Amino acid sequence: MNNKATILFPFGGNFHFGELAIDSLIRHSREKLNLIFVVEPMADQQDRDWVKTIPSRWPAHCEVIYNQNRCGYYGTINKAAQRCSTPIGIIFTNDQVASPGWDTELLCWLSPNRFVTGRLVESGASLIADGTIWRRFGYTPDEFKEEAFLKFCQNFKPALPLDVPRHYIPMAFYLDDFKRIGMFIEGKDSMNVSGAYREDFNFFIRSFEADFELVEAQKALTYHFQHGSKRKKALFRRYLNWIYPLGLKHLHRWLNGYVSLYDRLTEIGVKTRVEEICSKLNS
Numbered sequence: 122m123n124n125k126a127t128i129l130f131p132f133g134g135n136f137h138f139g140e141l142a143i144d145s146l147i148r149h150s151r152e153k154l155n156l157i158f159v160v161e162p163m164a165d166q167q168d169r170d171w172v173k174t175i176p177s178r179w180p181a182h183c184e185v186i187y188n189q190n191r192c193g194y195y196g197t198i199n200k201a202a203q204r205c206s207t208p209i210g211i212i213f214t215n216d217q218v219a220s221p222g223w224d225t226e227l228l229c230w231l232s233p234n235r236f237v238t239g240r241l242v243e244s245g246a247s248l249i250a251d252g253t254i255w256r257r258f259g260y261t262p263d264e265f266k267e268e269a270f271l272k273f274c275q276n277f278k279p280a281l282p283l284d285v286p287r288h289y290i291p292m293a294f295y296l297d298d299f300k301r302i303g304m305f306i307e308g309k310d311s312m313n314v315s316g317a318y319r320e321d322f323n324f325f326i327r328s329f330e331a332d333f334e335l336v337e338a339q340k341a342l343t344y345h346f347q348h349g350s351k352r353k354k355a356l357f358r359r360y361l362n363w364i365y366p367l368g369l370k371h372l373h374r375w376l377n378g379y380v381s382l383y384d385r386l387t388e389i390g391v392k393t394r395v396e397e398i399c400s401k402l403n404s
Contacts, residue, residue: 136171195305226341239341279339
């Protein structure tokens with residue numbers, strides 16, 4: 122219980138994704154991390170049986186919380202944060218796979234008044250993504266090519282140690298800061314980012330306006346399957362994504378506003394702030 126950080130892990134079903142995520146966290150985390158595993162109501166017995174195996178496998182303190190009623194993604198993270206007993210929380214999700222040392226890379230840049238995200242390696246399974254790193258190591262869990270992904274991570278050389286956040290997961294923060302900013306606003310999950318930002322957008326905009334530092338640790342890599350990775354969707358989406366570099370991203374921005382968190386944060390001035398942080402830390 123004396124560990125300094127806790128992974129806040131929401132789970133709403135689909136243990137095929139969850140098994141890859143948990144296995145990678147166990148094998149590739151360098152720090153001794155607690156785990157709060159929050160489970161939404163599920164109909165699938167296989168998912169329920171799988172969840173029961175987590176506490177005995179996790180190498181540190183593990184707490185499983187079962188929601189009696191569906192809280193939604195943001196409400197689930199808030200609940201985990203409220204139960205967290207360590208000073209630091211790290212959000213991780215069901216459709217990610219961690220790379221070796223992902224947690225150390227996040228935590229080494231963390232300080233009070235700063236939110237530190239990791240760098241996602243996108244699967245391309247979602248029709249609309251920001252395309253910052255466009256790689257394919259498997260669209261579905263059974264296709265995952267771990268050896269190729271780990272080789273990519275080993276050879277990945279960022280231009281700078283920090284950058285403007287593109288996404289917010291995984292994200293490390295001091296719990297006091299997370300609560301001071303008001304945590305996540307529950308129930309706001311609109312995909313129409315031009316009208317009402319999804320709460321991950323909203324959270325970072327609020328944080329910036331409250332004078333928090335927002336940075337992305339470029340070597341804290343995780344592979345993101347994305348919501349389009351379910352088998353029934355993957356075949357259709359993988360072909361559509363070939364036209365993404367040819368202008369689909371720009372068309373989507375014209376129709377719906379900001380494609381990515383990176384676009385929005387860069388526009389409001391976070392890029393300058395991050396460059397100042399880089400200069401200060403590397404002097």
